[in-house]
Amino acid sequence: MTPLSFTESTDKPAADKATAVTSAAGEPPKPRFAAIRMILAIAGKDLRTEIRTKETINAALAFAVVILLLFSYAFDPTSDQVREIAGGLLWLVFLFAGALVLNRSFSRELTNDCLDALIASPASGAQLWAGKALANYVLLLAIEAVCLPVFGIFYNLTWLGQLPLLVLVIALATWAMTIIGTTFSAMTVNLRLRELMLPTLLYPMLIPPVMGAVKLTTTIMAGDPIGDDTIWFRLLIGYDIIFTLLSAALVEILLVG
Amino acid sequence: MTALQVQDVWKYFGDFPALRGVSFDVEEGSCLALLGRNGAGKTTLLKILAGLSRPGKGAVKVMGEDTRAEVTRRRIGVLGHGIGIYDELSAEENLRLFARIYSIPDSERVVSQWLERTGLQNVREGLVREFSRGMRQRLAVARAFMHQPTLMLLDEPFTALDDRGIAVLQDFLNDARRAGRTIIMSTHQLREALELATDVALINRGKLAYRGARTQEMLDDPTLLYRIYG
Numbered sequence: 226m227t228p229l230s231f232t233e234s235t236d237k238p239a240a241d242k243a244t245a246v247t248s249a250a251g252e253p254p255k256p257r258f259a260a261i262r263m264i265l266a267i268a269g270k271d272l273r274t275e276i277r278t279k280e281t282i283n284a285a286l287a288f289a290v291v292i293l294l295l296f297s298y299a300f301d302p303t304s305d306q307v308r309e310i311a312g313g314l315l316w317l318v319f320l321f322a323g324a325l326v327l328n329r330s331f332s333r334e335l336t337n338d339c340l341d342a343l344i345a346s347p348a349s350g351a352q353l354w355a356g357k358a359l360a361n362y363v364l365l366l367a368i369e370a371v372c373l374p375v376f377g378i379f380y381n382l383t384w385l386g387q388l389p390l391l392v393l394v395i396a397l398a399t400w401a402m403t404i405i406g407t408t409f410s411a412m413t414v415n416l417r418l419r420e421l422m423l424p425t426l427l428y429p430m431l432i433p434p435v436m437g438a439v440k441l442t443t444t445i446m447a448g449d450p451i452g453d454d455t456i457w458f459r460l461l462i463g464y465d466i467i468f469t470l471l472s473a474a475l476v477e478i479l480l481v482g
Numbered sequence: 483m484t485a486l487q488v489q490d491v492w493k494y495f496g497d498f499p500a501l502r503g504v505s506f507d508v509e510e511g512s513c514l515a516l517l518g519r520n521g522a523g524k525t526t527l528l529k530i531l532a533g534l535s536r537p538g539k540g541a542v543k544v545m546g547e548d549t550r551a552e553v554t555r556r557r558i559g560v561l562g563h564g565i566g567i568y569d570e571l572s573a574e575e576n577l578r579l580f581a582r583i584y585s586i587p588d589s590e591r592v593v594s595q596w597l598e599r600t601g602l603q604n605v606r607e608g609l610v611r612e613f614s615r616g617m618r619q620r621l622a623v624a625r626a627f628m629h630q631p632t633l634m635l636l637d638e639p640f641t642a643l644d645d646r647g648i649a650v651l652q653d654f655l656n657d658a659r660r661a662g663r664t665i666i667m668s669t670h671q672l673r674e675a676l677e678l679a680t681d682v683a684l685i686n687r688g689k690l691a692y693r694g695a696r697t698q699e700m701l702d703d704p705t706l707l708y709r710i711y712g
Contacts, residue, residue, distance in 0.1 A: 259585045266582040274570045338564020342625065345532050345560045346583045347552050481550065482536045 263348040267356025272363060274333070281326045282364060289322040289372045297379035307380050312443030315376055316435055319369055320402065324424050326364050327406030330357050331414040340414065340480075350477030358407040358472075365399050387445045394445065397461040398438035401468065405430050408472040411479045437461045483545075485510040485633055485664040486531065491540035493526055493688075500526045501537070502688040508666060508681070510632075513659050515679035515696065516668040517707060523688040524668035525563065528637050531666065532560040544633055556584065559631030561639055565622035569611035573602050573621050576610060577628060584629040596624040600650075616647045623651065627658075634658060636667035640674055648674060672704035684711050 275282060296314060300307050334340035343353055373395075377384060384391055409426045413419040437457035444454050451458075486508040493501040501523045508514050518524045529535040530542055533549035544554045560566075567576045577596060581589035597603045600620040610618060627634060634655075640648050655665060655678050669675040676682070676696055684692040684707050691711040700706055 262585065263583050266579055270568065270571070270579050273575070274568060277570045336569060337567055338562055339566050339568060341529075341532075341534050341560070341562055341564060342566030342580070343583075344534055345555060345558065346580065347555045347585070348583050349552065477550075481534065 259347070260349075260352055263346075263352045264356040264359065267343070267348065267353060268359035268363075271330075271333075271357060271360035275360070275364060281329045282368065285322040285325040285364075285368050286371055288325060289318050289368060290375055292318050292321070293372065293375055293379055300380075308382065308447050309443065311376075311380060311382060311446045312439040312441070314380075315372075315442055316398070316439050318372060318376075319365075319399070320428070320431065320435060322368055322372070323365050323399075323402050323406065324427060326368070327361060327403075327410050327427070328420055328423050330361055330407055330410040332410070332419060335414065344480055350480050351473040353480070354407060354411065354473060354476040357410075358403050361407055362400060362403045365403060366395075369395055369399060382446055384446050387448065390451070391442065391445050393458075394438055394441045394461070397458070397465060398434050400465050401434035401461065402431060404465070404468050404472050408468075408476060408479070411476055434461055434464050437464075483510045484508070485512075485545060486666070487541075487543040487546075488527075488531070489541045489543075491527070491530060491537045491542060493523075493530065493535070494538045499688055501530075503540070504685070504688070504690045505540075506683060506690060506693045508664060510664055511659070511662045512680045513655070513665040513678050514667070514681045514683055515675040516666055516683050516685065517672070517675070518668070518685035519708070522685040524685055525637055527685065528560075528562070528635050528666070528668055532558060532562070532635050534560075534562075556629070557632045559627045559629065559634045561622060561626040561634075561636045563637055565618050565625075567610055567618065567621055567625055570609060572607045572609055573597060573613070574606040576621065577624055580625050581628060586629055592628060596628050600624045616644050619643055619647060620650070623654065627654075632663055634663055634665045634667075636665070636669075638669055639667055640669060640671045652678065676700050676704055682707065684708075686711060 293314075300310075331340065334343065344350075348356070373391075376382070406423070406427055409423050409430075410419075413422045413426070416422050437460045441451070441454055441457050441461075444451060484507050488504055488506050491501050491504045492499060504523075504527060516524050516527065526535070530537050531544075531549065533555060542549050544557060547554045549555075549558075568579075571579065574593060574597065577593040578589065581593055586592050594603070597606050600623060602617060602621055602624075605613070605617070610621065613621070623639075636655075639651055643651060652674065655667075658665060659678070659680075665678070667675060667678075679696045682692065682694060682696050682700065683690060692707055
């Protein structure tokens with residue numbers, strides 16, 4: 226073991242020196258693309274941890290597939306009624322399975338006080354939130370990618386012809402789930418009853434995007450033209466933009482006070 | 483130059499005042515031993531200094547900047563009660579993660595150096611959950627100070643370290659002091675802390691009971707301050 230050593234103290238930390246862009250106003254320099262690299266580092270860490278432990282993805286997938294299987298026995302898969310409730314059923318499964326993933330997003334940082342290490346780091350609350358949201362988004366999309374074919378088989382639905390539209394709806398509504406879930410995960414991280422609190426806060430907030438997603442998914446799966454339902458697309462896009470900006474702005478207060 | 487200014491800091495948990503009007507300055511390059519009994523408010527104060535918590539009233543400035551300013555967070559290294567490393571990542575992956583977050587240039591070389599310096603180079607690919615407590619603490623030291631912070635905050639740094647680990651950490655902190663770093667550490671290991679410290683602050687029930695230079699009398703009798711002030 227060689228001695229631990231320090232370089233001579235300077236006003237600016239060593240990390241800033243080599244990759245820095247000098248500021249004309251005399252402000253401390255910032256490394257290029259540091260924010261994006263921080264976000265990707267945090268997202269990569271979350272995904273790597275999840276791939277190793279599989280603690281949430283296994284539970285969420287098992288839950289989703291079991292629910293789809295049970296409902297397929299409860300209804301007659303060939304009936305028109307199934308086609309009418311397809312969107313609602315699919316998004317209920319996504320929502321409940323998603324909550325299992327989102328619940329662990331910030332609480333997994335409590336082990337060894339890793340959340341403190343991240344908050345004390347140069348990553349801002351917004352960057353920390355964005356990294357976690359990105360990882361959650363990938364995990365939720367992965368779960369949905371597995372559930373969708375299972376859903377098609379169990380309920381005898383063919384949606385391949387409308388796949389691009391369906392993917393767009395899923396991408397928009399899943400991002401809505403992700404941003405609200407990640408934000409509330411940060412808000413409830415220090416609560417003892419966070420497993421209970423997160424769904425209690427999450428589901429009411431997700432009523433507008435889930436309504437839109439259900440309506441659009443049902444229309445798409447029925448093979449009907451979107452027509453007047455484009456308003457739901459606008460709602461999803463608007464919701465995503467507003468709550469992404471709002472969450473990124475507020476998360477620092479949620480984490481530090 | 484003043485590295486840290488703590489101005490009339492109050493912190494409440496509900497109705498309970500954990501800190502009551504704490505004010506003091508710390509000069510650049512000094513080493514402050516933050517002493518006090520359990521529940522005195524040392525960890526609460528360190529969390530505020532580290533930007534992990536906001537004071538209810540008062541202000542803290544690091545080199546004249548707010549503790550939550552990005553430039554301040556790059557200047558601070560925090561080794562808290564928790565080690566702040568991920569059990570499911572390897573030692574190398576943990577350091578690489580924080581090297582990327584701190585935008586450390588030539589991070590691969592820096593990570594390798596710190597693994598060697600902390601004696602963890604042979605287990606660099608081992609998952610942290612398989613490490614002993616001492617190894618985890620050494621990795622935490624590397625994680626906290628790899629980015630060469632100018633202000634180092636340590637909360638009970640000697641806890642969980644064996645004799646060898648304590649010696650390594652003391653050498654490391656002495657080296658940091660020689661390099662002009664500012665160190666603030668809370669601890670119950672009075673002798674180790676006072677040997678390193680240039681200054682002493684004692685907190686009693688949320689109030690600053692004593693603040694001054696470390697003296698030979700304190701080294702001769704480490705419990706002296708507790709007997710007089712609390």
